[in-house]
Amino acid sequence: MAYVTPESEALPLDAPAEPGALEAEHSSRDVRQRWFLSLPSILIIFFFAAGPLSVMLLYSFLTPGNYSGVKWEFSTDAWSSILMQRDIFDDTLQWADAHLSIFWRSLSLSMITTALTLIFGLPTAWFISTRPPGRRELWLFLMTVPSWTNLLVRTIAVQEMIRAEGVINNVLVFVGIVDEPVQMMFTNFAIGLGMTYVYLPLMVLPIYAAVEKLDKRLLEACYDLYASRWQAFYRVILPLVKPGIIAGSILVFVPCLGAYVVPRVLGGGKNLMFGNLIELQFGAGRNWPLGASLSFTLMVIVMVALIFYIRVTSQERKDG
Amino acid sequence: MAERAPFSVQTIPGFAAIAIFTFVAIYTPLVILVAFSFNAGDSLAIWEGFSLKWYYRAAANEQVQSAAIRSLYLAGISASVATVAATMAALATTRTRHFPGKTMIYALINQPLMIPEIVTAVALLIVFAWVKVATGHTSMIYLIAAHTAFCIPFAYLPIRARLETMDDTLEKAAADLYAGRWQVFRRITLPMMMPGIIAGLMLAFVISMDDVVITEFVKSAGQDTLPTYMLGQLRRVVTPEINAISTVVVFAGAFLVTIFFWVSSNRR
Numbered sequence: 001m002a003y004v005t006p007e008s009e010a011l012p013l014d015a016p017a018e019p020g021a022l023e024a025e026h027s028s029r030d031v032r033q034r035w036f037l038s039l040p041s042i043l044i045i046f047f048f049a050a051g052p053l054s055v056m057l058l059y060s061f062l063t064p065g066n067y068s069g070v071k072w073e074f075s076t077d078a079w080s081s082i083l084m085q086r087d088i089f090d091d092t093l094q095w096a097d098a099h100l101s102i103f104w105r106s107l108s109l110s111m112i113t114t115a116l117t118l119i120f121g122l123p124t125a126w127f128i129s130t131r132p133p134g135r136r137e138l139w140l141f142l143m144t145v146p147s148w149t150n151l152l153v154r155t156i157a158v159q160e161m162i163r164a165e166g167v168i169n170n171v172l173v174f175v176g177i178v179d180e181p182v183q184m185m186f187t188n189f190a191i192g193l194g195m196t197y198v199y200l201p202l203m204v205l206p207i208y209a210a211v212e213k214l215d216k217r218l219l220e221a222c223y224d225l226y227a228s229r230w231q232a233f234y235r236v237i238l239p240l241v242k243p244g245i246i247a248g249s250i251l252v253f254v255p256c257l258g259a260y261v262v263p264r265v266l267g268g269g270k271n272l273m274f275g276n277l278i279e280l281q282f283g284a285g286r287n288w289p290l291g292a293s294l295s296f297t298l299m300v301i302v303m304v305a306l307i308f309y310i311r312v313t314s315q316e317r318k319d320g
Numbered sequence: 321m322a323e324r325a326p327f328s329v330q331t332i333p334g335f336a337a338i339a340i341f342t343f344v345a346i347y348t349p350l351v352i353l354v355a356f357s358f359n360a361g362d363s364l365a366i367w368e369g370f371s372l373k374w375y376y377r378a379a380a381n382e383q384v385q386s387a388a389i390r391s392l393y394l395a396g397i398s399a400s401v402a403t404v405a406a407t408m409a410a411l412a413t414t415r416t417r418h419f420p421g422k423t424m425i426y427a428l429i430n431q432p433l434m435i436p437e438i439v440t441a442v443a444l445l446i447v448f449a450w451v452k453v454a455t456g457h458t459s460m461i462y463l464i465a466a467h468t469a470f471c472i473p474f475a476y477l478p479i480r481a482r483l484e485t486m487d488d489t490l491e492k493a494a495a496d497l498y499a500g501r502w503q504v505f506r507r508i509t510l511p512m513m514m515p516g517i518i519a520g521l522m523l524a525f526v527i528s529m530d531d532v533v534i535t536e537f538v539k540s541a542g543q544d545t546l547p548t549y550m551l552g553q554l555r556r557v558v559t560p561e562i563n564a565i566s567t568v569v570v571f572a573g574a575f576l577v578t579i580f581f582w583v584s585s586n587r588r
Contacts, residue, residue, distance in 0.1 A: 031419045037412035038425045040405040041472050048469035049432045052443035059446050069449065120342045123332070127339030130330040141581065146346050148577040150530045152547050153566040156554070157349035160356070160364045160563075167352055167365045200346065219329045233332060258436025260533050265554055275438040275533075282445060282537070295442040302436050 053299070060292035070288050078289035082297060099277065106274040109188060110256035113195040114203075117252045118245065120196070121203035125244075128204070129211040140208065147201035155265045158194045159185065162266075186268035194262040199255055203248035210244025243312060250309040254302050274298055350570065357563035364560060374564040384565060387549040394460065394545060395528035398467035399475070403521045405468075406475035407513070414483040432470040440470065441537035448538055458540040466538045467528045474527045475520035478584055482516025515583045522580040526573055 060078045062070040085096040128139040146154060161167050162184040169181035184190055214237070222232045260275035267273065272280070278298065281291030357375070361368030378384050406429075413425055432440065448462045490512070494504045532547045539548060546569065553562055 030416075031421075034412040034416065034419060035421065035425075037408040038429075041409040041429055041476070042425060044402075044405060044465070044469050045428055045431060045472060048444065048465045049435070049440055050428060052447040053435070053439070055447050055450075056439075056443040120338060120345075123335035123338035124342045126332060126335050137585075142343065143346075145574060145577065146350060148526060149350070149570045149573050150547065150566070152530070152532050152550060153353070153569055154350070156550070156562065156566055157353040159554075160353060160558075161349045163364070165363070165365055170365050197346070197349070200342070216330060223329060229333060237332075255436070258438050260438045261551070265551070275436070278438055278442060279537075282442065288446065291442055292446065295439045299435055299439045302439075303434065306434050 053296075056292045057296055060289050060296055062289050064287045064289055068282075068286050068288065075289070078287070078293040081290055082293055102272050102274065102277045105188065105271065106257055109192050109195065109273065110253050110259075112192050113199065113256050114249050114253045116192070116196040117200050117203035118249065121200055121248060122207055122241070122245070124200075125204045125207035125211050128208055143201055143204050147198075151198055152261055152265075154198050155194055155262050158190075158197050159265055162190060162193070185266065186271060188267070188271055190266040191259075191263045191271060191273065194266040195256050195259060198262060199252045202251040202255070206247040206251060207241060207244040210241045210247075214240045243315070246312050247309060250305050250312070254305050254309075257305075258298055258302060353563050354567045354570070356560050357567045359560050359563075362559055364558065364563065374560040375568075378561050378564045378568075381561070383544070383549060384546075387544045387546045390460075390543065391529055391545040391547070394463055394467055395525045397464050398471050398528045399521055399524035401464075401468045402471035402524045403475045403479075403517060406472050406520055406524075407479055407517055409472075410476055410479040410483055410516075411509075414480055415486075415488065429476055430473050433473050437470075437531075437533040440466075441534045444534065445537040452540070460543065462538050462540070463535060463543065463545075466534050467531065470531070470534065471524035471528050475524040478519035478523060478580075479513065479516040481584075482513055482519070486512050519580050519584045522576045522583070526576050526580075529569075529573065 059070055061074055061076065063073040063075045063077070065071050080093075081096065082099060083096055084093045086093060124143070128136055128143065131139055159166075163169070164181040164183065164185065168184070169178075172178045173181060184193075218236055218240075219232055222236050227235070258275055259273055260279065263271060263273040263276055264279075267276070274294070275298075278291050278294045281287045281294065285291070356364050356367075358370050358372065359368055360371035360373065409425065409429055413422060413429075416422075444462075444466050448466075452458055452462070486509075491504050491508050494508050495501075499507065530547065531545075532551055535545050536548050536551065539545070544552065546565065550562060550565060
């Protein structure tokens with residue numbers, strides 16, 4: 001799951017012991033009890049989330065079956081065909097252009113989405129944190145409510161806005177800006193817009209946390225020393241909010257890379273992203289090993305990004 | 321922030337305008353989606369008068385009925401099991417010094433949050449396809465298992481957060497008064513944890529109800545939940561019926577999340 005709730009950021013990976021820890025005795029019996037209590041969660045997640053990943057890795061080294069599934073023959077084709085494909089005529093290896101264009105779409109749309117959520121998210125976070133103390137929670141609540149409504153429903157809401165016979169086109173035609181509806185659905189634009197819409201709160205919340213911590217007296221000092229608004233923003237605000245921006249960027253970038261629902265609904269059959277390419281291998285593509293190797297690749301990329309995220313946020317905790 | 325600075329210092333030109341635009345942009349599509357669920361006509365963009373007919377139609381649609389019941393059943397069982405498991409794990413991993421394996425337990429519990437859903441979905445598809453062929457068994461148990469697994473971290477986080485803010489004075493007092501360990505747990509610890517447990521249950525329930533990707537990959541034929549049913553319908557001509565279903569889903573979810581916020585903000 002690419003969700004990371006606000007709570008999870010506040011939790012260090014390894015919480016320091018609290019001074020009032022209930023029992024100080026650390027007999028092996030206590031440790032055994034603690035393991036025993038954790039056992040149901042451990043087993044459920046091991047069997048139904050973490051463990052299957054190793055089976056997936058195994059499958060990526062097998063040969064695709066004739067109809068679906070796999071044949072138990074070792075092969076590294078699934079890994080090489082992520083980037084290369086064998087020419088059917090002269091058997092030479094060539095770049096897999098179809099895959100590369102999908103990777104490029106995933107990467108570029110994720111970056112554009114991250115940039116857009118930053119452009120809208122930073123001012124929004126700033127705005128929320130400068131409300132009077134009693135109102136802040138309400139604004140924050142208003143920001144988070146949509147992010148808790150069903151992702152699919154939010155995607156459908158975007159779809160209904162940008163359809164050829166949707167609200168935006170109706171208004172554009174009515175006002176006379178365009179003569180006939182603009183094709184927005186099933187384009188890269190639609191995917192980028194949809195992802196910006198659904199993942200925006202993931203950018204706002206960490207930036208808000210950083211802005212909240214920013215000592216506003218620094219701004220006073222800054223203006224007392226004749227800084228211009230731009231200088232205050234660029235030299236004081238931006239550096240202090242930077243950890244929040246980095247955290248938010250990773251929180252948005254990661255689910256964008258693995259997005260499946262938004263590109264499926266708004267991008268249609270032609271504008272695939274990484275997640276849809278993976279799904280294709282289990283449907284029409286009938287290449288489970290390739291699906292497994294692609295999926296594993298995505299996982300590794302995301303893990304690297306998240307490790308970076310954890311390092312940034314724990315650094316921030318140390319500094320703060 | 322010790323003092324409130326004068327307002328002008330905190331103003332950055334244009335930021336308020338962008339923020340207001342953002343809030344309007346966030347709510348407009350949802351408001352329109354809800355509004356057109358009450359449309360008398362077939363259009364999703366041209367208002368033809370108020371009517372509840374799409375709600376009646378959705379309620380009378382047998383596929384919607386069975387998908388809704390299946391979603392509730394799945395979320396009910398998965399969230400409950402996940403909450404019990406998460407409560408136990410939270411008790412085990414909080415209010416203690418470091419013990420061997422604590423980091424590992426914590427990492428494993430949070431694992432479903434770290435991995436893109438599509439990856440977990442594919443891994444489960446592979447494993448369950450194999451189990452389904454081997455056993456010939458295709459009940460809801462696969463969906464329940466998958467949902468329980470990814471609900472655990474969502475149930476765990478608020479319970480853990482609650483436990484960490486609880487001080488142990490009352491528990492110590494009870495123990496001093498010769499309460500047994502079970503009595504202390506049953507009479508003191510559990511009631512004090514309750515807001516966290518309820519919040520965790522709500523969150524897990526909402527997360528399970530909303531899941532599309534893992535459900536889409538794990539479900540057998542005829543096991544559509546509400547979100548996968550809606551996803552399937554999008555390939556056809558879309559009528560305001562989908563808006564009516566969405567509206568119910570949005571308000572049910574918003575209701576649960578409001579309870580979640582209310583319970584977790586009342587904890588201090």
